[in-house]
Amino acid sequence: MEFTAVKGFKDILPDEIPYWNLLEEEAKKIFKVYGFQEIRTPIVEKTELFKRSIGQETDIVSKEMYTFQDSKGRSLSLRPEATASVVRAYIQNRLYQKGGVQKLYSIGPMFRHERPQKGRFRQFHQINVEEFGDPGPMSDAELIVMITELFKRIGLMEGLSLNLNSLGCPLCRPKFREVLVKYLEEKKQYLCSDCQRRLELNPLRVFDCKVNSCQDVLNDAPSISDYLCDSCKEHFSYVQYTLKEFEINFCVNPKLVRGLDYYTRTTFELHTSELGTQNAVAGGGRYDGLVKLLGGPDQPAIGFAIGMERTVELLKKKKQLQIQGPDLFIAALGEEARKKAFSWMIELRRDGFWVEMEYEDKGLKAQMKRADRLCAKKVLIVGEDELSKKRAALRYMDTGKQVEIELSNITKAIKEVI
Numbered sequence: 001m002e003f004t005a006v007k008g009f010k011d012i013l014p015d016e017i018p019y020w021n022l023l024e025e026e027a028k029k030i031f032k033v034y035g036f037q038e039i040r041t042p043i044v045e046k047t048e049l050f051k052r053s054i055g056q057e058t059d060i061v062s063k064e065m066y067t068f069q070d071s072k073g074r075s076l077s078l079r080p081e082a083t084a085s086v087v088r089a090y091i092q093n094r095l096y097q098k099g100g101v102q103k104l105y106s107i108g109p110m111f112r113h114e115r116p117q118k119g120r121f122r123q124f125h126q127i128n129v130e131e132f133g134d135p136g137p138m139s140d141a142e143l144i145v146m147i148t149e150l151f152k153r154i155g156l157m158e159g160l161s162l163n164l165n166s167l168g169c170p171l172c173r174p175k176f177r178e179v180l181v182k183y184l185e186e187k188k189q190y191l192c193s194d195c196q197r198r199l200e201l202n203p204l205r206v207f208d209c210k211v212n213s214c215q216d217v218l219n220d221a222p223s224i225s226d227y228l229c230d231s232c233k234e235h236f237s238y239v240q241y242t243l244k245e246f247e248i249n250f251c252v253n254p255k256l257v258r259g260l261d262y263y264t265r266t267t268f269e270l271h272t273s274e275l276g277t278q279n280a281v282a283g284g285g286r287y288d289g290l291v292k293l294l295g296g297p298d299q300p301a302i303g304f305a306i307g308m309e310r311t312v313e314l315l316k317k318k319k320q321l322q323i324q325g326p327d328l329f330i331a332a333l334g335e336e337a338r339k340k341a342f343s344w345m346i347e348l349r350r351d352g353f354w355v356e357m358e359y360e361d362k363g364l365k366a367q368m369k370r371a372d373r374l375c376a377k378k379v380l381i382v383g384e385d386e387l388s389k390k391r392a393a394l395r396y397m398d399t400g401k402q403v404e405i406e407l408s409n410i411t412k413a414i415k416e417v418i
């Protein structure tokens, strides 16, 4: 019987790792200068946390969570996203008592039982960013500038479009909800059964529906932009004004409601046209009521998450990244040379050089083949003859050039050339 990975779960193989590393390294560099600190939260949380924060009627909570009971009968879930966990940690560890703004990021796997397809997995990874404590639009602009800077640095921003919306606040959204429900009630017969249910429980979710007849109904639906209160309008205008100042292109998309219930005011997504239907590479927004809703102080917050699989897919289309080979391969011929090579190798590794050799008794041709396969930059060839003459050849694999190296102080000589 051959075991295979569970459907929707996949291995990330060494060839792909340079793309993951590039993304993580560039993200960490940016987060450092924007003042974000790393937080690591557990993968498992109490199910109720996700129900309360993401919302009972969202697809994520109602259909996609990996939920199970532990031996004591408690309902636990694998995290489908990171925001709820970070907010829980922020409250539980009283991070708000540190005063001022708290800026946190985390990187890790999330789990959603969705139908697997291109760009959509059941275990996927996010780079997640949350900023707590500032209610003003400057934080919104800061985060959006930061995410666009990151995508510029990795060479992907040109192919992405930034969609922006404001979902209003508890003052203005109820009015919009009322008008929307009235409109949708009139068109109820054209809505799919899911949306007919959403209409009762959470009408804004109808905007997320992909069914054509629902999309047709939505074409003439009322727009949240027309119902924002003055304060939300001002907030949203400031965000847009700042983005224009930084020459960041965006389009206001009043249908962008996001798939999670906690959002207030600014929401945004970065879309690509290169990955088929799974076109969102990143998404986020403000969620000013969530900390309080989960039992913490009344603290505003905003954040976003980048889908790493989708970003890596785009990176692979754009860039050719290869695993760097060893600095040196020692092709040792004969028992004596192998023993010497082994001690040189350990010494050079101690000094931070990546060195490889063959442990088995193999001929030069086989060893050169292995050096080639490893993409070694240089090969040192040492046999009995070389040991007795105390000189050996060092071959540069890119040019084929060969130089002689003194074996009496081999590690020093090698260090000078690699």
Ligand code: HAM
Pocket: 080, 081, 082, 083, 112, 114, 119, 120, 121, 122, 123, 124, 125, 126, 128, 129, 130, 259, 260, 280, 281, 282, 283, 284, 285, 302, 303, 304, 305, 306, 307, 308, 309, 310
């Ligand atoms: P989200 O839009 O659900 O937001 O997910 C963010 C990104 O994760 C998506 O844009 C997508 O690139 C990626 N993603 C989501 N589901 C999958 C999947 N099944 N397979 C592959 N990639 C996927 C959130 O999760 C919010 N917590 C973001 C946030 C942080 N809002 C405020 N703070």
